[in-house]
Amino acid sequence: MDKVLVALAAAAAVGISAVATAWVQSRIGSAGAGALAEKPEVRGAIIVMLAIPETLVILGFVVAVLILTGG
Structure with a gap:
């Protein structure tokens, strides 16, 4: 059971950081496209x-590796 929880924690570290990055980049990308249209x-x-x-x-990947290796 402990290995399952460790694997779940590592997956959450990468997954949550990836979703947060995607959300932030979507906001930056749309704003950047508008700014680029006006000022190349x-x-x-x-x-x-x-x-x-x-x-x-x-950083999420590094945290996941640290969780999995116990370091």
Whole structure:
């Protein structure tokens, strides 16, 4: 039973962070598309703003690995 709970906790760490990142990127993407239509020079800033939330998924993966390895 303990292994099931550990696996569930690891899956939740990755799953919740992935869903949160997808939600945030959908908001940033729609706002970025509107800003890009008016000011094409903000392209680089929009790409950076879309890349920053991806670190949340990476951190969720790191937490899942730590949960699974017991470290």
